[in-house]
Amino acid sequence: MEELLELLKEVNPNIDYENETALMSGKVIDSIDMTTILAEIEDRFDIEIDMEYISPKYFDTVAAMWDMIQELKD
């Protein structure tokens, strides 16, 4: 998960990823950062994130993102 956190901080260091619980639904991550995050995750973890995953369920917390990455890697 450290790798993911590092990636997210590279995209936008001003976000408190560890404590935010509504990163997507609360619009803490805007669409511009979101585009970069998607591309970085796909590249770094060698996965493809389909539209059905681009939802608060998978992007509201770092833990949820991490679980999604594990699911897609399997």
Next chain:
Amino acid sequence: MAFYNELNKYQAHVAAIQEDGQSITYGDLAEQAQRIGETVGRRCLVFSFCQNTLGSLIGYVGFLNNRIVPLLLDAQINKELSENLIEIYRPDYLYVPADQRAHFGMESVYEAYGYCLLKTGFAEKTPLYEELGLLLTTSGSTGSPKLVRQSYQNIQANAESIVSYLELNETEKPVTTLPMNYTYGLSIINSHLQVGATILMTTRPILSKEFWDFMKANGATSFGGVPYTYEMLKRIRFFKMDLPSLRTFTQAGGKLSPELHKEFAEYAMEKGKHFVVMYGQTEATARMAYLPYEKALEKYGSMGIAIPGGKFTLADVNGNAITEPDVVGELIYEGENVTLGYATQREDLKNGDERNGRLETGDMAKMDTDGYFYIVGRKKRFLKLFGNRINLDEIERMVKKEFDGLDVATAGTDAQMLVFITEEALLDNVGRMIAERTHINSHAIKVKYISQIPRNEAGKTLYKLLPQE
């Protein structure tokens, strides 16, 4: 007759559906408009804090229908910026989402569909010019008091023209992808209400499953996007999506890269859909040009031809008309949608038409031998970051006001704004302040240290001497 006065023409037809499934018919929209008229009872100024919901739409239509003049603002606008505008223009009412009511602490005189109308208590007597229909900001994100004054005739003429060239009819179902206080987003609403279509209203970002679920479930037929929208769409593999109901997608709000233009044109052609690249400005109500979908591939990179009822000319540095092809000049537009002029203070709202149907766009363009226009640059000092127009001089004023004594100069491209400041220790603070105030993504703002801002003897900034990156 104007679309906002003819709502009963489509009576039982659904005018809009929002993401929770709630909808409103044209008949009910007319009824709510009447309620607003009866409540306010006179021509006056309202600040409408918009979002893509039914309540916001009802207010907009109700105000136009009753000749009440709204200034459309984003419901998420920085409160300090909106309070500054309220102080300058002294509106009689504020139309706000019900959950923001407590913030303003004013008496509510009308409530419906999650919105309420608050009475401000200002006793402003400055009259409003009789043909003034609507006010929009020139650069919403900076909270500039400079507004564009649009007439009733401007709004109707542009809506009719858009209906004509996009061949819209009542079977259309556009899905909102842009804010309704943004001229492009608003033009989609106006032109579709004109034909009795059903607007699909969502506040969800285009980069979310929920947006596409809503769009598919309701059979959306069209959407609009700024250049960045199309960059995102490519990234999320839009070309592979199954979107059988989608007929048309339009682009405006800045120049799309020719490569992306070509890619989307090829996709549209292959799938039997229409891709229409357009060009416009708030000063021309919304649209001035469109590239007919049949020409999307042949003329990619072009913003097309003037809309029905409009006319373009190019002017050289001396103001003389350029008639030869491929010669760059300032793009001049003439048409009924050229707005009345600007306002920077309440007093200006009584002013009449200062443009007389002619707009110097400030964009530099050329025309090819077939009469298609291509934007090549910009004469004025503004950028379009992610579709948001950013006035560079306003950013300078904002920084100077916030950081007393700091010298600053702004420059950049539509990809990134460059802010040069003379105190290295303030680099982060300045960047953060601009991003917070304007809601522009911080990646598009680069603050750099410079020992001295280059100026001439009269103290005027020499922007050409600033570093390019």
